[in-house]
Amino acid sequence: MDIQNYLPFWDKLSTGQKSVLTENSNARKIAKDTVIHNGNLDCTGLIIVRSGRLRAFITSEEGREITLYRLFDSDMCLFSASCMLHSISFEVTITAETDSDVIIIPTEVYRKLMEESAPVANFTNELMASRFSDVMWLMEQVMWKSLDKRLAAFLLEESEVEDTHTLKTTHETIANHLGSSREVITRMLRYFQSECLVKLSRGTVTLTDISGLQRIVRD
Amino acid sequence: MDIQNYLPFWDKLSTGQKSVLTENSNARKIAKDTVIHNGNLDCTGLIIVRSGRLRAFITSEEGREITLYRLFDSDMCLFSASCMLHSISFEVTITAETDSDVIIIPTEVYRKLMEESAPVANFTNELMASRFSDVMWLMEQVMWKSLDKRLAAFLLEESEVEDTHTLKTTHETIANHLGSSREVITRMLRYFQSECLVKLSRGTVTLTDISGLQRIVRD
Numbered sequence: 001m002d003i004q005n006y007l008p009f010w011d012k013l014s015t016g017q018k019s020v021l022t023e024n025s026n027a028r029k030i031a032k033d034t035v036i037h038n039g040n041l042d043c044t045g046l047i048i049v050r051s052g053r054l055r056a057f058i059t060s061e062e063g064r065e066i067t068l069y070r071l072f073d074s075d076m077c078l079f080s081a082s083c084m085l086h087s088i089s090f091e092v093t094i095t096a097e098t099d100s101d102v103i104i105i106p107t108e109v110y111r112k113l114m115e116e117s118a119p120v121a122n123f124t125n126e127l128m129a130s131r132f133s134d135v136m137w138l139m140e141q142v143m144w145k146s147l148d149k150r151l152a153a154f155l156l157e158e159s160e161v162e163d164t165h166t167l168k169t170t171h172e173t174i175a176n177h178l179g180s181s182r183e184v185i186t187r188m189l190r191y192f193q194s195e196c197l198v199k200l201s202r203g204t205v206t207l208t209d210i211s212g213l214q215r216i217v218r219d
Numbered sequence: 220m221d222i223q224n225y226l227p228f229w230d231k232l233s234t235g236q237k238s239v240l241t242e243n244s245n246a247r248k249i250a251k252d253t254v255i256h257n258g259n260l261d262c263t264g265l266i267i268v269r270s271g272r273l274r275a276f277i278t279s280e281e282g283r284e285i286t287l288y289r290l291f292d293s294d295m296c297l298f299s300a301s302c303m304l305h306s307i308s309f310e311v312t313i314t315a316e317t318d319s320d321v322i323i324i325p326t327e328v329y330r331k332l333m334e335e336s337a338p339v340a341n342f343t344n345e346l347m348a349s350r351f352s353d354v355m356w357l358m359e360q361v362m363w364k365s366l367d368k369r370l371a372a373f374l375l376e377e378s379e380v381e382d383t384h385t386l387k388t389t390h391e392t393i394a395n396h397l398g399s400s401r402e403v404i405t406r407m408l409r410y411f412q413s414e415c416l417v418k419l420s421r422g423t424v425t426l427t428d429i430s431g432l433q434r435i436v437r438d
Contacts, residue, residue, distance in 0.1 A: 088352055118334060118339075129307045132309075137308070144283065
């Protein structure tokens, strides 16, 4: 396993700590759409993404979702080990958006390391600060940007992530990403279509005017 | 100065670290309405509230505000030292809501301590996790609770904090707390008044039906 490549604090660990980490961490393949972590029900452990894509989201009582952030190659998921931090009182669900290769460090192993080692604790701090910043960005979007800007930004981002102008997605899925409802998204997508920004067909949204969408995000 | 009473990691510091902390931290009195920390312009340091009340909020480009959390006696403010964490990319403003007594630990002193000491780094982790949870709660409110619930919850909370049923506040101030506009808040308060939940007069909102307001929050 190549765990050392993903951990910036590796060189600051003792030989004993390195072998505890290596011996207890597990490489695993996760199939697309698998729920890896489900709020406080699981204490999965720290997840390192070797390849693939994970999505972290929260869910309302009525079942509406909003995407908090995505994790790509080399990213590390802290909230799958949130039981490690007493002060975390929210529940995040994590799913694989594509087939993914991950390494899982068991919670107990990581917690012990963090207690012993200031570099590990400080790395964890930066990791949390970085997710916190993602969530603050999202909150500002939700609070202060109108849905047309958020939808345009989302389509452009998806197009970049998937490396295609034709997104295979449903209006329901988009609504779940943006914390909106299917009806509202369908209405806005139809408006975009009427402005020749996208073309809609069954199960796909095709971006037809990238700079037009960028203008909506910007203005 | 009584700094040791506020720092759970005090007993785990060396004698040298203790004296660096004591010698470099400053007690300060902050007058009501003073801006203590203004986003990335300042790197004020860690603020410990000995008594009083601080408010942390973010501001939109158009000048709208939303309260992220409040800090009371013995609370510690991490984001006034956010320059310490490279991964923080959002800007928080902190003001004193009442005359307050605080202790300020300079950023450089705290950063050095955190680098050396796992207990300090782990305490910082829990502190951030706790603020993160506040913000996630707020985000769920904003996303999924309607404004009537949020306004009722806010009035009840204020009433408890101020220990009175008669709140001296403007509709503008309430709007700033909730990330809304004055017009929207005025409309909702008038609706509450028509339901005999509150009584409005110039510069005050009086809560007249506490259990009615609680019912709105709950249902």
